Amino acid sequence: MTLNPLLSALLLGTTVLTAGAQSAQSASSAPSGTALPTAAPCPTGIPEGTRCLNGRDYLGAYYWIAVPKDWAPETGVLVVHAHGGPALGEPTLARSTADLQRWSVMLRAGHAWAGSSFRQGGVEVLAAAEDTERLRQLTLAAIGQPRRTVLHGQSWGAGVAARMAERYVTPDIDPRRTTPGPLPYDAVLLTSGVLAGGTRSYDVRIDLRVVYQALCNNHPKPEESAYPLGMGLPLESKLTRAELAERADACLGVQRKPAERSAAQQQRLNTLTRVVKLPENEILPHLNWATWHFQDISMRKLKGRNPFGNEGVQYSGSPDDAALNRDVQRLRADPAALAELGRDTDPTGRLLLPTLTLHGTDDMTAFVELESHFRDNVAEAGAADKLVQVYTADREHSYSSDAQYVSAVGALLDWVDKGSKPDAASLSQRCKALPAQWQPASGCRIRVDYQPASLDSRVPPRRRAEVATPGVKRP
Structure with a gap:
């Protein structure tokens, strides 16, 4: 009986080289037991000239990786995406396909993109974080070490990304990270986030x-x-x-x-x-x-x-x-x-990277007041200098506008590269100054002076047992 490459890799604990993988040029190797992704036709709606790869890792998570035309790792940016939901039931490639199509704005902005279906359905935040980090390693093995890596979490996935940023940054936070080299992530973008935890x-x-x-x-x-x-x-x-x-x-x-x-x-x-x-x-x-x-x-x-x-x-x-x-x-x-x-779902607030949140003020799926809880948690953890929160005049939960996302990623990169910490006013100006292709006139809806009320003003307070959050000292 002939074993397929993925099963052979899983059983033997080796990395299998597959068509379309650029392992010789990579600064990293895939996680042990996982085959590298294979070239695949891009889904509909993806910019012409994009190189697409997909696969299923050894724990069962499907994924897509997409690289724009003329992208080069030494100058390029990779956006690693954690999706919302969560979906229930078994993982599917269709889940990751839909994410790639929805967030094709990142490709049109010139950034590579990678997104996982996660290995399982249901509310498993830390498992989803592991799946996303494993995909980042796979992506580097396939396309090389990018100049910058931005971690993007949407909706429930914002909670996943927030927890990731606490775990996969430096050796003192993640003892498993012992090898020298660039940080796994340089900045974090959290959009329409469910940021008060489960x-x-x-x-x-x-x-x-x-x-x-x-x-x-x-x-x-x-x-x-x-x-x-x-x-x-x-x-x-x-x-x-x-x-x-x-x-x-x-x-x-x-x-x-x-x-x-x-x-x-x-x-x-x-x-x-x-x-x-x-x-x-x-x-x-x-x-x-x-x-x-x-x-x-x-x-x-x-x-x-x-x-x-x-x-x-x-x-x-x-x-x-x-x-x-x-x-x-x-x-x-x-x-x-x-x-x-x-312990699984609640962000600690201990930010270690430049973090920008973007949230519609009329979002009725994830209330904007969740941001006030996150802000207070971050301040309590002593990390307020790492957080910028920006609010937009949007009702739609799943997507705001191309212009606002392009502006947010650009502002994060300037924060990392130049030390230019953004605020709502500067992000609004950046958005309005975008080229016409992003339709800034209709796409820039940033509310410069807005601040959300407390979460208790939206959802009535209740008696609850105190939840111990690792890494945060309570008064």
């Missing part, structure tokens, strides 16, 4: 679950077995997303035009949106996350333990707040489960 970022979703159930009583239905709503969904449940959408529509009319809703549906919908501070079109997406992502966290990751709680929350905005607070299910977070979730 212990705080998901509070709005547990509030949505309990308030929705108090109003609608159909998730679960009365004839179905009751369960703590922090569980998300029992493992044996066969409920589908389409069926949940039907339940939400029956109660709230959320998939109907306002004129098609009954008076009772509209009243319940109005109550829910006021209490949890989510617009109508965000109710169903967040309800999905509060179902299947909560199931992934509580039932798979934490083995049936609940990290979500609403003790002490006083809900307001309904016609009868006293009745609502009496009727909502009250949940107490398991302190050990909360701590375990925090």
Whole structure:
């Protein structure tokens, strides 16, 4: 029997050279047991002349690497991408393909790009960080050591990137890094970030679950077995997303035009949106996350333990707040489960690299107030000099504008190369000065004087067990 190259590499612990790999020119070698990527036709929408490579590493993560025409490692920049989500289920190449197409702006700006699907679905931040760092090493083995490497995290992936920047920078932070040479990363870009970690970022979703159930009583239905709503969904449940959408529509009319809703549906919908501070079109997406992502966290990751709680929350905005607070299910977070979730997902705030965050002020998927929590965490860790936060007049979570991303990467590179720390005003000026190809007139929406309110102003505070964050001293 003939073994394929990837399996041979895994079994023998050797690096397999494949077509399209430039190992002779590389300053680095692939992680032990992993075949180098192979040349592949670029997906649609990628700039002409781009060289594309892909593969699957020995732990099961798919990836794409793309190199612009005329890119050279001695002068070039590599953007290593950590994607949002997270997706549930098995990894697919299609996940990384979609990321490459969405972030083709980096290629059009002249930067090489690499992105991983991650080895598994679900909320596993440190595992995703390992997958992304392993891809960086693979990329260097294939295309050479770039002049600069920017780590980019989007949405949930911003949390992955924030945790990476704490772990893969210097030998004293990552004892495994003992070889001399350039730092793995030079700067960090965090866009639309879920930056309060799993212990705080998901509070709005547990509030949505309990308030929705108090109003609608159909998730679960009365004839179905009751369960703590922090569980998300029992493992044996066969409920589908389409069926949940039907339940939400029956109660709230959320998939109907306002004129098609009954008076009772509209009243319940109005109550829910006021209490949890989510617009109508965000109710169903967040309800999905509060179902299947909560199931992934509580039932798979934490083995049936609940990290979500609403003790002490006083809900307001309904016609009868006293009745609502009496009727909502009250949940107490398991302190050990909360701590375990925090160890994996919560950024410590201990920034070691120039870090720029970019966040839309009207983002209803990841509230902009998450940035205030991150800012306070960074300040508490004594790293405020490494952080610049910039806000844009955007509602879209998944993508803002080419011009704003190109400006952000350019500002980070100047910060690293020239010591020119940016601010919102200088980034706005840079954006507006871009060539016409980036459409700066429509793409530059930076709000120079904006600062977000506290996270507690958006999501009501609650009693919770203190989560010990490694590396951060609490008063």
